[in-house]
Amino acid sequence: MEILLAIMTGILYAAGIYLILRRSLVKLIIGIVLLGNGVNLLIFLMGGLVKGRPPIIPEDAKHLEGLFADPVPQALILTAIVISFGLQSFAIVLIKRAYKVVKTDDIDAMNETDRI
Amino acid sequence: MKSIILSSASNYLLPLLLLFSVFVLLRGHYLPGGGFIGGLIASIAFILHAFANGLKKTRYLLRIHPGFLIPVGLTVAILSAVAPMIFADLPLLTGLWYPDEIPVIGKIGSALFFDTGVYLVVVGVSLTIIFTISETV
Amino acid sequence: MLLFLQEMSTMLFAILSSFIFALVLFFIGQQRFERFTWLASLLPLGLFIYFAQFIPAIANGDVIHFSTKWVPSLGINLDFQLDGLSLLFTLLITGIGSLVFIYSKEYLKENNKLLRFYCYLSVFMGAMLGLVTSNNIISMFVFWELTSISSFFLISFKNTDKESRKSALLALSITGLGGLSLLAFAVLAGQLTGTYTISEMLTNPELFAQGELSIFLLVFLLLAAFTKSAQFPFHFWLPGAMRAPTPVSTYLHSATMVKAGVYLLLRFSPHFSLNEYFGTILIIFGAITMLYAAVHTLFRTDLKGILAYSTIGALGIMVFLIGIGTAEAITAAIIFIMVHALYKASLFLVTGTIDYGAGTRDITRLAGLRKFMLPLSIAGLLAAISSAGIPPSVGFVGKDLIYESTLHAGLNAGLLTTIALVTNIFMVFAGFIVGVKPFIGKLPEHLSETEKPNFILWGPPILLALLGVVFGLFPGLLGNLFTDNIAAKLSGVEAPHLKLWHGFNFIFLLSLITIGAGLLLYVLWKPSKSKETFIQRFDVLAPKDLIILFGNLFSQLSIFLTRLFQNGYLRRYVMILLVILTVVLGIHIFINPRVFLNIEQIKSLDWNEIIICIIMFFAILFTVFSKSRLSAVAGLGIVGYAMCFIFVFYGAPDLAMTQFTIDTLTVILFVLVLYRLPKYLRMSNPTNRIRDGIIALTFGTFMSFIIVEIMNENPVKNVTEFYSENAYVLAKGKNIVNVILVDFRGFDTMIEIIVLSIAAIGVFALLKLYLKKHEK
Known part of the structure; x- marks a missing residue:
């Protein structure tokens, strides 16, 4: 399974980068979201995969025994997911406002408006 | 997007989902869940209600502007963070615990209040964002 | 805060007071300030009194230390030290500062940016005081840079004048170069000696004399000192800096700032006492500068131009004397610093007043002004006498010592004495041209409407010039205070006793020749425009133009590079980063391929996982290639939900729940906003798309390789173990x-x-x- 997820991560990276390299701002944002998913998956993989054993201490125990999923990358990713929501919403509203002012979502055309 | 089925369903769903979100928040220390997830579930409940019944009704139901929850949540979180400094002369964010266990919730401590602050901030933030956008677009 | 104030040394407060004053001025406002300008001069006066109270202790040979912690982790303290050398400079800075503060009030009274002027001036004064009292080389560097910056603003004070701005920039870039060099020196010396405290560095002067790095230390120090003190070939910023208002030229460019380089050399001359090159290089550069500047004074017609070159010459003499390095030479240098500050400041102020009254500084157009400015002409005469070294002025004492030290310089005594003699002759000439010539002779027609200056415009120059004579009559005063213990400390030998009269000896003869030849030159040589044009023909070869040419080439190169990399297109930035990263990753993978599959570690594939991955794969393709925004967003949502399933499979229920809710919110958000955004357009051409596709795919493939490689390593799980051991024990969760x-x-x-x-x-x-x- 690891190999499959490694390939998926690569695909997410490739797709995100391809969209970031587009001229349209909307595609840029979608690209960033895809790339973000790729990064989350990467961090998740780095912790090592453990099937079906969440890092939760059983009722009668005081600490975890045996094999369990790594909680540290999980905490990192949880934070990342929530923060990315803030980032995306702000970015998309920024695009909307910018579009209202310069009437384009083409990054190159926006560059032109700088020079005026 | 007004359908009678959805709107009447959402009237029942809202309290159920809110209850669930509080449940998720409270048990977060022991089982999957916590402030972030609880807050997100609560905000989805309100957004669902808004889609079904219109934003005005949801706003009326809420009474307060969701943005108001942000400072409230931040205050709760920060108070719970500095509480150990004030009450017990311990470093910032040290856990303080009430010794006896309470049924359903488990032990009560400053971490729970901190998580509640997170919950309120998340609800406030996501509702502010979504409501503002759907109002102006 | 109170605690901090208690820990602050009085010295730190004295130095900071100038900066605080500048800040306070800022809030007072121009209107109110104009009425109380004279109050501003209480600051330098107060500081003068503050520093003067240390005179008895310093005269006893004490060294006073003050210390305040600044960045203790880096060993940077605000250490201040007051010894004879520092005290001399602080007294010059605050003393001449007081007079300049008063003088400027009248000189610039019609200027509507007076407030700004005083702000810059007090910042400069604070920086200069900090520079000469710092005992920590890093804080010394900071103050050094502050003087450069404040001097930039003062030179460009007439900021509507293009030439002023240009000169200011030139001065800033040259002194800035020196500043960088001083920083390099500071860091290098600090690393070598293990301390940043200047006095502690002295414990092992071998480090400054031997080893490969000692040559760098020397070069960095000399570059800093030469740029600041306008030594050849970096002298050219100083004549340009004369575009500043005359009080600024008086204060910065003759009395204090340009002497910072000399101060630096004096301060570090004990450190370099074992370095054989130190003295020789200083003598060579000092001598070139002296002669070069001395000759130039002949060809200038602007009073300030003449003074600028004679200042460069004087700085050359100081460097030259430090290079000789004997107790006599150091004493001569210190006396000369003081003498020069007094008479040159006086001459500059005289020039300022002439300019203020007569409206011109062109020497060919000035004559007979004594009719309107009698007290000023006395100041000019006294300053000229001091500059010429005619007894009983203190200039005479200084000149005596200069000859004494060159004559005792050993092998090259003859050559050095000749150089000193020639320079001194031109100095006499320059002093008289500026201090005497405008006042004598017949008053020309165009000057008949000259304004009579008031007391403030002639008082300060006459006071300075008088001091020059008073100290000459009582040279013992200076000896007790400064030269005895400064020179002894810096050269290690007891300093010669200062006397006005040495009797009729060879040195006296040399003094006579100097004065006679100088006066003769003054009578015979008439500065004129044609002579000035003549010398300007050599400007092509001057270091100034060469350096400006170099600067232009450099800025063209940087413009080219900036246009290349900072082109404003996000895509290209991303592309450059990615291509570089891809190349690095590619090299790593191909040189050192460790990508293999550890079959044992791999979990078996479940059919549901394969399905999720296939769904995710198609959702990604759909998102990337979809022609409609809404379907792209839908694809994005599906990718998120697929992630959610992966989290569920591999034991991360919290993540799955968060991902699910956030993904829902994101889709709602996008749908809400995208309705009002433009249609999805295909804007790039197929070639670009293929190029981007190749870049993206290569990078993605390499990422997969790297991930497989990393997963074969055994991860370190210390943190994880700590958390899982202590989650319940410590945090009850x-x-x-x-x-x-x-x-x-x-x-x-x-x-x-x-x-x-x-x-x-x-x-x-x-x-x-x-x-x-x-x-x-």
Whole structure:
């Protein structure tokens, strides 16, 4: 399974980068979201995969025994997911406002408006 | 997007989902869940209600502007963070615990209040964002 | 705060007071300030008194230390030290500062930026005081740079004049170069000796004399000192800096700032006492500068131009004397610093007043002004006498010592004495041209309407010139205070006793020749425009133009590079970064291929996992290639839900729940906003798309390789183990992810919710606030 997820991560990276390299701002944002998913998956993989054993201490125990999923990358990713929501919403509203002012979502055309 | 089925369903769903979100928040220390997830579930409940019944009704139901929850949540979180400094002369964010266990919730401590602050901030933030956008677009 | 004040040394407060004063001025406002300008001069006067109270202690040979911790972790303290050398400079800075502060009030009284002027001036004074009292080389560097910066603003004070701005920039770039060099010296010396305290560095002077690095130390120090003190070939910024208002030229470019380089050399001359090159290089550069500048004084017609070159010459003499380095030479240098400050400041102020009254500084057009400016002409005469070294002025004492030290210089005594003699002759000439010539002779027609200057415009120069004579009559005063213990400390030998009269000897003869030849030159040589034009023909070869040419080439190169890399197209930035990263990754993978599959570690594939991955793969393809925004967003949502399943399969229920809710919210958000955004357009041509596709795919493939490679390593799990051991014991929680979030790393979470709040406020502000009418 690891190999499959490694390939998926690569695909997410490739797709995100391809969209970031587009001229349209909307595609840029979608690209960033895809790339973000790729990064989350990467961090998740780095912790090592453990099937079906969440890092939760059983009722009668005081600490975890045996094999369990790594909680540290999980905490990192949880934070990342929530923060990315803030980032995306702000970015998309920024695009909307910018579009209202310069009437384009083409990054190159926006560059032109700088020079005026 | 007004359908009678959805709107009447959402009237029942809202309290159920809110209850669930509080449940998720409270048990977060022991089982999957916590402030972030609880807050997100609560905000989805309100957004669902808004889609079904219109934003005005949801706003009326809420009474307060969701943005108001942000400072409230931040205050709760920060108070719970500095509480150990004030009450017990311990470093910032040290856990303080009430010794006896309470049924359903488990032990009560400053971490729970901190998580509640997170919950309120998340609800406030996501509702502010979504409501503002759907109002102006 | 109070604690901090208590820890602050009085010295730190004295130095900071200038900066505080500048800040306070800022809030007073021009209107109110104009009425109370004279109050500003109480600051330098107060500081003068503050420093003067240390005179008895310093005369006893004490060294006073003050210390305040600044950046203790880097060993940078605000250490101040007051010894004879520092005290001399502080007294010059505050003393001449007081007079300049008063003088400027009248000289610039019609200027509407007077407040700004005083701000810059007091910042400069504070920086200069800090520079000469710092005992820590890093804080010395900071003050050094502050003097450069404040001098930049003072030179370009007439900021509507293009030439002023150009000169200021030139001065800043040359002295800035020196500043960098001083920083290099500071860091290198600090690393070598293990301390940043200047006096402690002295414990092992071998480090400054031997080893490969000692040559760098020397070069860096000399570069710093030569640029600041306008030594050849960096002298050219100083004549340009004369565009500044005359009080500035008086203060910065003759009395104090340009002497910072000389101060630096004096301060570090004990450190370099074992370095054989130190003295020789200083003598060579000093001598070139002296002669070069001396000859130039002949060809200038602007009074300030003549003074600028004679100042460069004087600085050359000081460097030259430090290079000789004997007790006599150091004493001569210190006396000369003082003498020069007094008479040159006086001459500059005289020039300022002439300019103020007569409206010109052109020597060919000035004569007979004594009719309007009698007291000023006395000041000019006294300053000229001091500059010429005619007894009983202090200049005479100084000149005596110069000859004495060159004559005792050993092998090259003859050559050195000749150089000193020639330079001194030109100095006599320059002093008389500026101090005497404008006042004698017949008053020309065009000067008949000259304004009579008031007391403030002639008082300060006459006071300075008088001091030059008083100290000459009582040279013992100076000896007790400064030269005895400065020179002894710096050269290690007891300093010669200062006397006005040495009797009829060879040195006296040399003095006579100097004065006679100088006066003869003054009578015979008439500065004129044609002579000035003549010398300007050699400007092509001058270091100034060469350096400006180099500067232009450099800025063209940087413009080219900036256009290349900072082209304003996000795509290209991303592309450059990615291509470089891809190349690095590619090299790593091909040179050192460790990509293999450890079959044992791999989990078996379940059919549901394969299905999820296939769905995810097609959703990604759909998102990338879809022609409609909405379907792209739908694809994005599916990718998110697929992630959710992966989290569920591999034991991360918290993540799955968060991902699910956030993904839902994101899709709602996009759908809400995208309705009002432009249609998805295909804007790039096929070639670009193929190029980008190749870049993206290569990078993605390499990422997969790297991941497989890393997963073969055994990860370090210390942190994880700590958390899982202690989650229940310490934090009483059983869901470790949540315990990390709210307890172990609670502070991070707190910052995170603050960031989220900021995002929400940002969204709210962007959409609801400051909208134009039609946008509502």
